[in-house]
Amino acid sequence: MSTPLIEARHLTREYRVGEHLVTALAGVDFDIARGEFVAVMGPSGSGKSTCMHLLGCLDTPSAGRYGLDGTDVSKLDRDALARTRNTKVGFVFQSFNLLARTTAQGNVELPLVYAGMHRRRRAAVAARALGSVGLEDRAHHLPTQLSGGQMQRVAIARAIVNDPLLLLADEPTGALDSRTGLEIMALFQALNERGITVVLVTHDPGVARFARRVLSFRDGRLTGDERVADPRPAAADLAALDDPPPAEPAE
Numbered sequence: 001m002s003t004p005l006i007e008a009r010h011l012t013r014e015y016r017v018g019e020h021l022v023t024a025l026a027g028v029d030f031d032i033a034r035g036e037f038v039a040v041m042g043p044s045g046s047g048k049s050t051c052m053h054l055l056g057c058l059d060t061p062s063a064g065r066y067g068l069d070g071t072d073v074s075k076l077d078r079d080a081l082a083r084t085r086n087t088k089v090g091f092v093f094q095s096f097n098l099l100a101r102t103t104a105q106g107n108v109e110l111p112l113v114y115a116g117m118h119r120r121r122r123a124a125v126a127a128r129a130l131g132s133v134g135l136e137d138r139a140h141h142l143p144t145q146l147s148g149g150q151m152q153r154v155a156i157a158r159a160i161v162n163d164p165l166l167l168l169a170d171e172p173t174g175a176l177d178s179r180t181g182l183e184i185m186a187l188f189q190a191l192n193e194r195g196i197t198v199v200l201v202t203h204d205p206g207v208a209r210f211a212r213r214v215l216s217f218r219d220g221r222l223t224g225d226e227r228v229a230d231p232r233p234a235a236a237d238l239a240a241l242d243d244p245p246p247a248e249p250a251e
Helices: 048-055 078-088 104-114 119-132 148-160 178-193 234-242
Strands: 006-017 020-032 037-041 063-068 089-093 166-170 197-202 213-218 221-227
Touching: 006 048, 020 048, 020 221, 037 048, 037 178, 048 063, 048 166, 048 197, 078 089, 089 148, 104 119, 104 148, 119 148, 148 178, 166 178, 178 197, 178 234
Parallel strands: 037 197, 037 213, 089 166, 166 197
Antiparallel strands: 006 020, 006 063, 213 221
16 A cells, blocks of 8 residues: 555644643644545634644644655754745645736746746746646736636646645635636646645535545544545536526516
């Protein structure tokens, strides 16, 4: 049996708030295999965002073990964490987090700049990433010249430009209308079909139904782990919007 991409063992995160110790994540255990599409669900304060920060190497656990691609990330120093984060993980956020004065192409190139890639090479790689999300014709547009859905596609292209092992998305459809949200979920499903492991944080059951597995959190604890037998293709919902049922004949 192959080693899981993600191994969480008694994963715990506590914060000191004044004289009080607040437990945001209370010793959770789970594995995520390579190529899975997992939705992490729970209400505000459930621990789902804390879990994502730990999985993305944006934070370190107070106790327990986090293994990513066979490495115990819990024991890495700050520099090693940054290297892991920049080479193995891609991030997509609700607020897009694009540089306002930088073109779509420039925003997608940023991880490659940090990686030290030569200018000509990174331009070609970024262009391919934009093409993979259907935005090759918007490469030289600024974020202010793009729709919300197009900005999120740029953010996704930036997240995958380094060919990460893990794509983490935090409420990626939260700032979008229903139709555009479906388009983004269809894109995540297509990326997952290409072999990218996707972990998506959401409070919306309608979004979670597009994943293949749902992890449910409450009060810092893992309360459910459900396999989705037949995930809904987002493209099917889009097609239904484009082809509504015929109107009833007039009497």
